[in-house]
Amino acid sequence: MTRLASFALAAACAAMSLPAAAQFAKPEDAIKYRQSALFVMSQHFGRLGAMANGRVPYDAAAAAANAEVVADMAKLPWAGFGAGTEGGKAKPEVWKEDAKFKERQQKLIEETGKLVVAAKAGNIDALKAQFGPTGASCKACHDSFRNQ
Amino acid sequence: MTRLASFALAAACAAMSLPAAAQFAKPEDAIKYRQSALFVMSQHFGRLGAMANGRVPYDAAAAAANAEVVADMAKLPWAGFGAGTEGGKAKPEVWKEDAKFKERQQKLIEETGKLVVAAKAGNIDALKAQFGPTGASCKACHDSFRNQ
Numbered sequence: 001m002t003r004l005a006s007f008a009l010a011a012a013c014a015a016m017s018l019p020a021a022a023q024f025a026k027p028e029d030a031i032k033y034r035q036s037a038l039f040v041m042s043q044h045f046g047r048l049g050a051m052a053n054g055r056v057p058y059d060a061a062a063a064a065a066n067a068e069v070v071a072d073m074a075k076l077p078w079a080g081f082g083a084g085t086e087g088g089k090a091k092p093e094v095w096k097e098d099a100k101f102k103e104r105q106q107k108l109i110e111e112t113g114k115l116v117v118a119a120k121a122g123n124i125d126a127l128k129a130q131f132g133p134t135g136a137s138c139k140a141c142h143d144s145f146r147n148q
Numbered sequence: 149m150t151r152l153a154s155f156a157l158a159a160a161c162a163a164m165s166l167p168a169a170a171q172f173a174k175p176e177d178a179i180k181y182r183q184s185a186l187f188v189m190s191q192h193f194g195r196l197g198a199m200a201n202g203r204v205p206y207d208a209a210a211a212a213a214n215a216e217v218v219a220d221m222a223k224l225p226w227a228g229f230g231a232g233t234e235g236g237k238a239k240p241e242v243w244k245e246d247a248k249f250k251e252r253q254q255k256l257i258e259e260t261g262k263l264v265v266a267a268k269a270g271n272i273d274a275l276k277a278q279f280g281p282t283g284a285s286c287k288a289c290h291d292s293f294r295n296q
Contacts, residue, residue: 023191023195024191025194029191032187033187033188033191035184036183036184036185036187036188037184037188039180039181039184040181040184040185040188040224043171043172043177043181046173047171069220069224072217072220076188076217
């Protein structure tokens with residue numbers, strides 16, 4: 001391979017593996033994106049909490065639908081925390097403790113996956129049992145990576 | 149049925165059929181919710197546009213994943229336009245032309261459903277063919293119901 005071809009290939013690979021931030025036109029969009037995804041998630045999670053805590057009547061279909069949105073949204077925000085997107089409520093630790101941050105993301109994704117299963121069980125006890133661990137996975141990440 | 153029992157039943161039914169706005173703690177949350185869902189959708193739709201217009205290389209897996217998010221998000225914002233949630237960029241027509249607004253929502257949901265099918269076809273021509281009609285369904289709603 002010539003040096004030029006080698007350089008061209010390296011450049012092409014670099015372009016394909018651009019950090020997630022490169023998916024956003026500007027850092028502000030990445031911040032707005034992650035905040036938006038987390039806010040949508042929080043609203044649907046809150047509705048499950050209202051059922052789990054007896055503030056609104058249990059509705060199996062609504063519980064399943066809300067849990068699906070929570071689990072879908074749980075996968076999204078992380079692409080919005082790329083290099084150069086410091087700001088919002090994010091602590092600097094997001095960009096300093098990558099392995100721990102990724103572990104917390106993964107935990108949330110796992111717990112929200114279990115939440116979908118629990119919500120689809122069709123009884124409030126299953127929902128109640130998984131609501132707490134899911135909320136705990138939100139809190140564990142907030143405690144380490146979000147300013148209050 | 150006694151008058152009291154009848155009243156209690158009516159109250160219970162009213163509670164179960166509260167307008168969507170009642171899912172939000174305050175009107176500001178409903179506005180933030182719909183704006184958040186639409187922003188997340190726009191970001192993923194924009195990535196499909198970048199592929200369809202040749203600004204980034206076509207990536208079948210990424211196209212399918214982005215289209216899935218677009219279609220999921222397309223179902224969400226409408227619950228955030230309940231009674232008493234006027235504001236943001238929404239025109240007053242949202243609350244005056246309900247049938248037309250719902251028709252535009254339905255059209256977006258249909259077109260984004262087709263977008264998922266097109267994105268999963270695994271070739272850029274299918275994506276290109278459905279990108280335009282989907283974007284047109286965004287624009288049709290914005291033209292009537294969103295202030296610029």
